[in-house]
Amino acid sequence: MTTHWIIGPGAIGRLLAHSLSPIAATTLLGRRALPEQQALSTPEGEQKVQPLNILTVAQLTSETHEPPTFVHITTKAMVAESALAGITDCISPSTPLVLWQNGFLAQPRITQAWPGPVLCATTTEGAYLTGDDGVVHAGRGHTFVGDLNNQHGALAEELAHTLTQVGLAATKVCDIRQRLWQKLAVNAAINPLVALNGVRNGKLRADPYAQRVEAVVREVAAVMQAEGIQPPNGGQGNGMSGEQAWLALVWQVVENTANNKASMLQDVEAKRPTERGAILGPLIESAKRHGLAREVLQGLDDELAEIEASF
Numbered sequence: 387m388t389t390h391w392i393i394g395p396g397a398i399g400r401l402l403a404h405s406l407s408p409i410a411a412t413t414l415l416g417r418r419a420l421p422e423q424q425a426l427s428t429p430e431g432e433q434k435v436q437p438l439n440i441l442t443v444a445q446l447t448s449e450t451h452e453p454p455t456f457v458h459i460t461t462k463a464m465v466a467e468s469a470l471a472g473i474t475d476c477i478s479p480s481t482p483l484v485l486w487q488n489g490f491l492a493q494p495r496i497t498q499a500w501p502g503p504v505l506c507a508t509t510t511e512g513a514y515l516t517g518d519d520g521v522v523h524a525g526r527g528h529t530f531v532g533d534l535n536n537q538h539g540a541l542a543e544e545l546a547h548t549l550t551q552v553g554l555a556a557t558k559v560c561d562i563r564q565r566l567w568q569k570l571a572v573n574a575a576i577n578p579l580v581a582l583n584g585v586r587n588g589k590l591r592a593d594p595y596a597q598r599v600e601a602v603v604r605e606v607a608a609v610m611q612a613e614g615i616q617p618p619n620g621g622q623g624n625g626m627s628g629e630q631a632w633l634a635l636v637w638q639v640v641e642n643t644a645n646n647k648a649s650m651l652q653d654v655e656a657k658r659p660t661e662r663g664a665i666l667g668p669l670i671e672s673a674k675r676h677g678l679a680r681e682v683l684q685g686l687d688d689e690l691a692e693i694e695a696s697f
């Protein structure tokens with residue numbers, strides 16, 4: 387039986403724990419204690435309650451455990467490295483890690499620092515928490531798994547197979563860096579604007595926000611080109627410029643998620659630090675490196691920093 391440790395009992399962490407528990411020895415790790423009996427509401431509306439093996443990091447470090455086959459890190463991007471540091475004394479340095487973060491901050495840093503294999507996952511599974519003992523799997527999506535240096539294809543294949551087996555459809559890919567940057571591009575165009583203006587995604591289609599979306603996408607598209615990231619769905623093949631293709635994708639996501647409260651808006655409303663460092667940070671850094679315009683991205687980052695400072 388494989389053993390999975392999942393650090394970060396947020397929505398994706400708990401969804402993973404519920405899904406993997408029936409076939410693998412699964413431990414969910416967090417900073418504070420949570421009830422053992424955990425509820426999952428499926429996209430089909432079924433309610434399932436099952437005991438999950440949930441430990442605090444303090445409990446983990448005070449006991450001996452079977453070595454994990456995979457350690458999943460499902461925390462927010464800015465605490466992924468400290469979450470890993472909290473358990474490194476309990477695992478072998480050759481343990482495969484799976485990073486589930488948004489943006490492109492934790493992934494290159496941990497890939498460089500960790501001696502063992504580091505897989506990255508990007509998912510469109512929709513899930514949210516309903517409290518300390520419940521998670522709603524709101525919509526089925528797809529998960530792509532790969533590693534930044536394409537050195538661990540067999541491991542990525544094994545993980546994608548396991549995830550698919552437990553109902554979380556997944557595919558091993560050789561272009562995970564492209565996919566992480568593509569998601570980051572869309573997140574950068576939507577998340578900061580809705581978080582700063584307190585609106586749901588669909589509002590971005592109208593004045594005064596639409597022009598601001600276009601201004602963000604202009605800077606993002608130039609960074610994507612400099613980073614060698616193709617617009618998804620072969621933008622250029624449709625006769626569109628890179629900028630038009632990115633804008634078309636952003637409007638498509640805004641349409642599909644019109645009623646969503648984006649994750650960054652949820653963070654601002656809950657007075658939690660946002661993932662601006664993982665989403666806007668790599669774009670601003672890259673724009674600096676390549677001598678590209680970054681006024682709009684920097685402006686959004688500064689405004690978010692100011693709001694966070696007031697929490």
Ligand code: KPL
Binds near residue numbers: 572573577587639643
């Ligand atoms: O991924 C998202 C998020 O909320 O973080 C978007 C695409 C903005 C949808 O809400």
